Amino acid sequence: MIKWNDKYSVGIPKIDEEHKKLIGIINKAVAASRHKDNSREIIGILREMSDFAQTHFATEETYMLECGYPDYEQHKKEHQDFTIETIAFLDDVGKGDSMLAHEILEHLKIWFVSHIQGTDRGYIDCFKKHGLV
Numbered sequence: 436m437i438k439w440n441d442k443y444s445v446g447i448p449k450i451d452e453e454h455k456k457l458i459g460i461i462n463k464a465v466a467a468s469r470h471k472d473n474s475r476e477i478i479g480i481l482r483e484m485s486d487f488a489q490t491h492f493a494t495e496e497t498y499m500l501e502c503g504y505p506d507y508e509q510h511k512k513e514h515q516d517f518t519i520e521t522i523a524f525l526d527d528v529g530k531g532d533s534m535l536a537h538e539i540l541e542h543l544k545i546w547f548v549s550h551i552q553g554t555d556r557g558y559i560d561c562f563k564k565h566g567l568v
């Protein structure tokens with residue numbers, strides 16, 4: 436489980452809210468990973484996460500474009516890699532290996548927390564300077 440911590444905050448309410456929602460969905464998947472015969476349930480939750488991640492990435496990418504953020508391309512690529520990876524995971528979980536599902540969720544958790552504490556911090560000044568928040 437990921438517990439929201441103020442150190443995850445980027446200081447931009449709309450983005451913090453979206454990050455909290457994604458954490459909530461990831462936690463739901465982690466809880467489901469403890470259920471029996473859970474592959475369909477986990478696939479459903481991973482789809483929900485992937486759909487909401489698209490909405491959220493679009494929020495960040497729109498702001499980045501609006502403020503002329505210099506690392507836009509690189510940041511967008513991280514989002515794309517995450518999306519591609521999640522789709523591959525959906526296939527893997529579909530094969531029904533619960534150990535694999537556990538590893539996948541650990542990987543998603545680590546990616547997400549390190550992304551919001553690292554890459555996402557890069558745009559804070561740019562967004563604030565351009566009055567986007």
Ligand SMILES: [Fe+2]
Pocket residue numbers: 495510514550554555
């Ligand atoms: Fe991001």
